[in-house]
Amino acid sequence: MDLATCLKKMELVGVLAFATVDSDGAPQIRNISAIHYEPDALYFFTARGKNFCKELLEDGRVQILCYTKYKEMIRLSGKAYAVPGDEQMKWRDKIFEEQPYLGNVYPGDTRSIGIIFCIDKAEIEYFHLGVNPIFRETYRLGDVKLKEKGYFITESCIGCGTCREMCPQRCIEDGSPFTIRQNHCLHCGNCYENCPVKAIERR
Amino acid sequence: MDLATCLKKMELVGVLAFATVDSDGAPQIRNISAIHYEPDALYFFTARGKNFCKELLEDGRVQILCYTKYKEMIRLSGKAYAVPGDEQMKWRDKIFEEQPYLGNVYPGDTRSIGIIFCIDKAEIEYFHLGVNPIFRETYRLGDVKLKEKGYFITESCIGCGTCREMCPQRCIEDGSPFTIRQNHCLHCGNCYENCPVKAIERR
Numbered sequence: 001m002d003l004a005t006c007l008k009k010m011e012l013v014g015v016l017a018f019a020t021v022d023s024d025g026a027p028q029i030r031n032i033s034a035i036h037y038e039p040d041a042l043y044f045f046t047a048r049g050k051n052f053c054k055e056l057l058e059d060g061r062v063q064i065l066c067y068t069k070y071k072e073m074i075r076l077s078g079k080a081y082a083v084p085g086d087e088q089m090k091w092r093d094k095i096f097e098e099q100p101y102l103g104n105v106y107p108g109d110t111r112s113i114g115i116i117f118c119i120d121k122a123e124i125e126y127f128h129l130g131v132n133p134i135f136r137e138t139y140r141l142g143d144v145k146l147k148e149k150g151y152f153i154t155e156s157c158i159g160c161g162t163c164r165e166m167c168p169q170r171c172i173e174d175g176s177p178f179t180i181r182q183n184h185c186l187h188c189g190n191c192y193e194n195c196p197v198k199a200i201e202r203r
Numbered sequence: 204m205d206l207a208t209c210l211k212k213m214e215l216v217g218v219l220a221f222a223t224v225d226s227d228g229a230p231q232i233r234n235i236s237a238i239h240y241e242p243d244a245l246y247f248f249t250a251r252g253k254n255f256c257k258e259l260l261e262d263g264r265v266q267i268l269c270y271t272k273y274k275e276m277i278r279l280s281g282k283a284y285a286v287p288g289d290e291q292m293k294w295r296d297k298i299f300e301e302q303p304y305l306g307n308v309y310p311g312d313t314r315s316i317g318i319i320f321c322i323d324k325a326e327i328e329y330f331h332l333g334v335n336p337i338f339r340e341t342y343r344l345g346d347v348k349l350k351e352k353g354y355f356i357t358e359s360c361i362g363c364g365t366c367r368e369m370c371p372q373r374c375i376e377d378g379s380p381f382t383i384r385q386n387h388c389l390h391c392g393n394c395y396e397n398c399p400v401k402a403i404e405r406r
Contacts, residue, residue, distance in 0.1 A: 015270050017232060017268050019220075019231070019266075021228060021229070021230050026264050027224050027231075027265060027266045029232065029268045030278065031270050031276050047389065047390070048391075048392050049393065049395055049405070050390050050391065050392070063222075063231060063232040064232075067218050067220075073233070073234050075233065105337065106371045110370075113371070132307060149254075166313065167313075168310060168313035187252055187253050187254070188309070188313075189251050189253070189316060190313055190316040193316065
């Protein structure tokens with residue numbers, strides 16, 4: 001898997017879930033299909049009067065999720081910004097051209113209530129629960145720093161093998177210290193909870 | 204549409220998007236299918252070591268979204284809580300029985316790393332973009348107060364008809380004042396932006 005394939009899969013799913021936070025710090029989620037994909041960015045349309053727009057302008061942090069027909073989960077985390085005024089019309093008209101049904105929702109000139117946001121820096125996580133062991137990998141769009149997440153076995157490991165036995169995905173390997181194959185880890189925490197010497201770190 | 208039908212549709216979609224907020228106040232979203240539906244509550248399974256679990260225990264606010272094959276969007280907003288210890292096993296085993304694939308992800312006793320959360324008070328929004336005009340309605344699960352959202356025309360209306368002309372869904376009716384048919388409103392804000400006397404309120 002790679003970034004370009006992830007973006008293509010998102011485009012093929014079409015209708016994606018977009019999460020933001022509102023001014024009370026509460027999670028907000030809705031489906032968005034008015035999206036145009038470029039190799040290095042995605043552009044999407046919403047109406048200026050929607051709470052979604054308010055949340056993007058005030059905070060901008062967004063996670064986008066899709067689930068494919070092949071049972072893959074792809075999640076994009078980034079920050080959205082409104083594109084400059086002189087580019088608004090170009091992307092808006094492109095999205096309406098690619099997705100003619102939008103013309104039923106916003107007929108004629110009413111599309112001018114729309115605003116175009118762009119995401120060109122993001123972390124993209126690919127997660128496949130349907131293979132054994134499960135598979136996950138992270139890619140970057142643009143210049144972003146990836147955050148290390150999950151569980152890691154430290155030098156305090158005594159090599160007892162408890163974690164290896166407790167791992168639902170059998171993705172812990174012998175060694176000194178033992179190691180977790182990160183691409184196959186569920187992040188369930190069973191190793192962490194059961195290590196007799198607390199040698200496992202959560203990051 | 205009604206509450207029971209919405210819950211049934213969510214169950215049939217199966218894999219839903221769950222949004223929470225993390226300790227940085229950032230939006231977090233993931234797919235969850237390990238859900239059991241009762242008429243008055245839903246129960247779901249996650250692992251104690253996942254950030255999702257941490258976010259639920261620390262904040263608890265969650266929005267759940269599904270998109271049906273008939274292009275309907277259903278969104279549930281509520282607060283999740285961990286069920287009491289003596290009920291954990293009952294719901295966990297029911298979910299694993301209903302969805303045998305979970306036994307591949309968490310084989311044998313490793314399912315004990317799971318924790319069951321319940322949502323029994325929620326607002327459920329139904330939104331259909333594929334009909335003309337679009338249709339939306341809100342239901343309640345349990346004893347919750349529904350929040351009034353959207354645009355409302357006040358007594359300051361001068362009856363000029365600008366809003367009616369600007370509405371992409373043609374869902375504004377003549378009268379004194381004019382009124383917005385709330386079940387057909389996109390919340391796009393085009394009436395609000397164009398009212399010459401600022402007679403339209405956003406709530």
